[in-house]
Amino acid sequence: MVLMRYALAAALGLMMTLALLLGMHGLITSSGGAEPDRSLRKIADIWQPQRTIEEQRKIVRPEKPREAERPPPPMPDLQVNVETPKGTVDMMTPSMEGLQVGLGGSFTRDSDYIPVYVPQPDYPPMALRQGVEGYAVVEVVITVTGSVRDVKLLEESPANKGFGKYALRAAEKLKYKPRVIDGKAEEVPGVLYKFSFQIAR
Template identity: 70%
Template sequence: MWLLRYTVAASLALLVTLALLLGMQGLISTVGDTPDAEPRGKLADIWQPRRSIEEQRKTPKPDKPEAPEPPPPSPPDIQVNVAVPVAAVSMSLPSVAGLEIGMGGAFSRDSDYIPVYVPQPDYPPRALRQGLDGYAVVEVTITTTGSVRDIKLLEEYPTNRDFGKYALRAAEKLKYKPRVVDGVAEEVPGVLYKFSFRIAR
């Protein structure tokens, strides 16, 4: 009995071995070419998820900003003095003539005009090239809003060197806190300003 089992098992093992040998021979013969003398690099099995075309596009990088231009050379030191008229600022005590204290009384405060912005005028190029100092006196009317109007050139020295021209341009930008009398802003005509132009030496 055991002999029969042994014979059947050996026959089956022989058949399986023969089938494996024939299968391997068939695989080798289908390749056809012999392997190269130099072994090829081993390819890694990389799994990549399925992506759309939009996802695979690279976002463009912004252009590199251009280098800023160097600043222009600074002009020579220029000193411009603006003389504030003596009458521009009142140092006296505020007037209490219109002050009423009590139930229902009106409160009003008088104040004189005060400059809040005095622009620095440009130096005339011709005078700057010649190294000249100078001054210009202008007259303005201060409005109820603190701006100026009726700007006039009264005097300039030396003449014909554009000191008056540049002083008039600067005077247009003057700003004041207007004069207030009994709580009402008033215009002030005939206010003088002297713009002095000096080159620092």
């Protein structure tokens, strides 16, 4: 019985193997047949629209020359008449005759010290408008360098017209030749100077 079973199983296995071989053979022969006719294949035509190449030329027109800028119309001549007051200042050293001035320190005669530089003082506006003339006497101390210090107003006439104020401003800029004794410069106190204000006629 056992042998018969083995024989039957072997027969069935052989039959199945043969069936598989036959099936594989049929598939191979069917796929490996004659090549299809390539001439029957038609490749679709590639259609390209006809293009017209147009040459575009850019026409550059020359710019019109700009009109030259016209110069502005000439301005009318403006004449401005500026009247400058004819005011002059007469500057001189004062005369000590009849001048009662209390001086501190040593007395210095006018002829001994004459300034090497005298600034031009401004004419007082109030006096100029009123046509008033006057003078002012100042006192200074000459330093070892020739400049001045301790400027003081001793007298002005007429008073309250600005002669003393403008004389003091100018006196601060007076320059003298320093006094030298035995090769050493010394200060000179109590030096007077008179500013006379006169209007030119």
